[in-house]
Amino acid sequence: MSGALAADDRGGIVVDDLAYEALVGATRNFLDALAVAVPDGPTADRLTADLAGWAGVLGGLAAEERDRLFGRRAGIASYGQAMTPAYRVLERDDAGLRGVARFGRYFHGGKGAAHGGAVPLLFDELFGRVINGEGRPPARTAYLHVDFRAVVRLDRDLGLRVWREREEGRKQYVRGEIRDGDVVCAEAEALFVALRPGQP
Numbered sequence: 001m002s003g004a005l006a007a008d009d010r011g012g013i014v015v016d017d018l019a020y021e022a023l024v025g026a027t028r029n030f031l032d033a034l035a036v037a038v039p040d041g042p043t044a045d046r047l048t049a050d051l052a053g054w055a056g057v058l059g060g061l062a063a064e065e066r067d068r069l070f071g072r073r074a075g076i077a078s079y080g081q082a083m084t085p086a087y088r089v090l091e092r093d094d095a096g097l098r099g100v101a102r103f104g105r106y107f108h109g110g111k112g113a114a115h116g117g118a119v120p121l122l123f124d125e126l127f128g129r130v131i132n133g134e135g136r137p138p139a140r141t142a143y144l145h146v147d148f149r150a151v152v153r154l155d156r157d158l159g160l161r162v163w164r165e166r167e168e169g170r171k172q173y174v175r176g177e178i179r180d181g182d183v184v185c186a187e188a189e190a191l192f193v194a195l196r197p198g199q200p
């Protein structure tokens with residue numbers, strides 16, 4: 001444990017963000033490698049056994065939702081999750097965020113372009129981060145509209161921008177775009193609705 005970045009304590013376990021960020025990065029590298037590899041039977045068997053072993057170790061460390069790290073660490077890349085394409089927030093305020101994203105080979109759709117489902121996935125993730133900012137009631141996506149303007153190419157640094165558009169009572173409208181240099185690859189608009197007390 002590096003100790004230097006230990007941020008808090010969960011049920012006796014001191015969280016080490018640096019170690020956790022490295023673990024999530026290694027998981028992404030693994031998924032990218034898996035997506036392009038052609039393992040023979042013995043290699044697949046060996047890997048399956050190794051993964052089953054680690055799933056068992058992690059299963060013994062399972063925590064309640066509020067205490068988990070995956071997707072819940074604001075200070076590290078992608079909030080510490082590997083479910084969406086990798087991203088990093090560079091600037092953030094209440095109005096929105098700017099950042100950079102990279103679609104690894106795990107998110108390949110076809111002919112070198114990202115999968116069409118991975119693009120809305122990234123938007124929903126980013127929109128949720130902006131809408132569910134500090135001090136605001138939790139809100140969920142009611143709709144998410146994506147325009148695919150140009151293919152999203154893999155393994156490139158892409159520019160991200162998300163901004164709040166307007167608010168009408170419980171309804172919050174948000175927009176965003178993904179750019180590859182000067183090319184707008186995708187634009188999105190979503191409605192988030194603030195949850196009423198007791199809504200799941």
Ligand SMILES: CCCCCCCCCC(=O)SCCNC(=O)CCNC(=O)[C@H](O)C(C)(C)COP(=O)(O)OP(=O)(O)OC[C@H]1O[C@@H](n2cnc3c(N)ncnc32)[C@H](O)[C@@H]1OP(=O)(O)O
Binds near residue numbers: 127142191
């Ligand atoms: C705890 C939260 C932590 C969130 C972390 C970030 C997660 C990232 C975001 C997500 O991915 S959330 C997961 C995906 N979304 C969902 O699972 C939401 C499922 N749907 C619902 O739970 C409800 O439909 C929803 C809360 C969105 C709205 O239901 P309500 O019963 O609270 O609202 P209602 O139907 O009364 O609608 C409120 C207003 O929104 C409008 N509205 C709702 N859905 C709409 C829609 N799809 N299109 C247009 N307008 C819509 C509706 O017309 C109305 O407008 P007015 O107030 O002007 O009359």
